Amino acid sequence: MKTGDQGLVKKINKSIVLSNIQTQSPISRAQISKVTGLNKATVSSLVSELIEEHLVDEIGAGLSSGGRKPMMLFFNQNAGYTIGIDLGVNYAFGVLTDLKGNVIQQDEVVITDTDEEIVFAQLKDLAQLLIDKTPACPYGLVGIGIGVPGMINNEGVILFAPNMDWHNVHLKQYMEQHFNVPITIENEAKAGAHGEKIYGAGRASSNLIYVSIGIGIGSGIIIEDKLYKGTSGISGEIGHFSIESNGRKCPCGNKGCWELYSSEHALLEKTAPLFPNEKNVNLSFLIQQAEDGNPQVINAFDQIGEYIGIGLTNIVNTFNPEQIIIGNRLARLEPWLRNPIQRVFKQRLLPYFQDSIALTFTDRSKNSCALGSAAFSIEKFFATNKVTVV
Template identity: 50%
Template sequence: MMRRETQMPETGNQKLVKKINKSIVLKMIRNQAPISRAAISQKAGLNRGTVSSLVSELIDEQLISESGMGESRGGRKPVILLFNQAAGHSIGIDLGVNYLLGVLTDLKGKVVEERKIEIHSLSAEEIISSIKSMIRELHKSAPESPNGTVGIGIGVPGIVNHEGEVLLAPNLMWDHIPLKKILEEEFSIPILIENEANAGAYGEKLYGAGKEQENLIYISAGIGIGAGLILNNELYRGLKGYSGEVGHMVIDVEGKHCRCGRQGCWELYASEQAILNEAHALGINEDSADPLTLEQLISLADKGHQEVIDLFIKTGKYLAVGILNMINTFNPEQVIIGNRMAMAEKWMKPVISETMKEQSKEFNQEGIDISFSKLATHSSPLGMAAFITENFLESGIAQIH
């Protein structure tokens, strides 16, 4: 009499191992496609049966696909696997002090759609309403895909805890705003709130100037200043996620008063707001009825306006002082200056290099690359979209309602 075998249910440990292996296989296909099952098995150290089973599941979930035959090294030609980057879309939004910039990306970070609006002196309620509208617009613009919109990431210029509450954003005048909770009441997909400089560092590491380095500092220089740290190829957030608030590093103990309650904070001297304040004090463009902007100052500098050029040079010197403090602390391979002040690279880069040579020892600068972001204001929203994509690929499938 033939014995009937009973299938044992998967234990919790088996499910966890399977999930980890599936994530490894998917990441390998995503990052190294076109690739065969055999190559995955060899590189990942998984047996072929496990790889074939996991690949079948990923094909059923439409996250990957088969495409033709690869080159044979003897025997049958292997079937090639491709990552389906159009299987879903991520929303990343950068909440600037005076703008909102949102992108919709596919699962490889390619921008499919973007939106930008200016925001000036709005209440928290008005800004959050604008964020909701931007999310709806970006979602509506998404092409059809098996998994729809897989999540929403918001980069905020302030201190954010692990629960997605904005504890303090001085330049927005936000104090304990439960942004994640508010958005979750309207959108039933994963939502992530992160410091915008952390997101910018991640965006630069994946898509920008930081691809080749394992240790880098990203300086987000906009209305305020923040920093994102990539240390040993990992984003460093600190004990509770509060790292990178370098805009409030004091560089003049008897200096200007800051909204944070201290005096002489770095961002009072080296930010977009700092240069706009200086320009106002000099009466630059005072005949215009519209508020002065960084773009106008750059246009004036391009036309040879010496007072404005001098302002960029002065700001660059102060920016160099703070960068030197961070280099002395972390000794990174690279410092990337990003966000809106990256638009002023033409006038600031020479003075930053000169100031650093004057104020530090040669050995302390050796091997350190000081560069400006090519992604500019897109570093943060791209980084936020990437966070969402990574979380989705590791945790499962969700759709927007």
């Protein structure tokens, strides 16, 4: 039980002030006071602390609205930097961002061998490369986050990453040994969900499910603005809920798992026979075919979309979320998936859900997994050092 004291009050209010400056800047002290209801004096005092801590800058006077000009405040997004890495099965994509999530630098390495030690070394080099590009600033690098396609427990241990063939892998320890900053290892879909919630399409939603459809299907669950990790850290394994209770056996033990019908893997399996002479039937190839009007491919996309819709219906019935965001590789298929999904929603969802659900595809120009991973460190930084997150 955490008791309350004046320090708590100050943390709360300081956090509110900072978050207002972050999201509404340029903003004056007077405006903050009006918006938050905090007394002008309180705002002034908290702002001056934030300025001393280099988290806020005075950027110059604003326009007068009939009286003294307000001094406009800016969030000093360059007070520190953070690294986020999206670790895939055959790539690792890293970003260096400022405290607002702006990408300062990015880099990608190709992974050809998923051997633990090789990948570890590649991740270390990728991080070092980005660290070397970190501009001089008061707080330096505040943390490194990595999104991994596997199950991560509450201690950050990678319990199982099927497509990497990893079991009980201690990436966190390895990174901590090499870099003296907080390390966050999180499931790729949870990181993606967080990225969408903080910086992406999910900012306005309190309850959203980010459905990561790649080789398999995972998800990140945001409930009341907060990532829900589950009791042991492995919530959201929705790729393995059964939509055919006695369907094909899945390696997970279950039968008829959703991802057997709706993932990139399922799509490739389904379409490969259409191109017996083509060695390299991959997603880009299929998209090209669809764009060229190949009816069989378009039909395959539609069928996958229908199965995706069936699974999403289950999610909506379970969570009653405001929004579902489709992420990862199959988000590229938006033009072909949106219709069948909406069609299934219309057929299968109760009317009460139909009105309240928004379907969004991730903006692939931003990597929400890498950004979300980076954002974890920013929150830890504020929570431990300066202000509480409200």
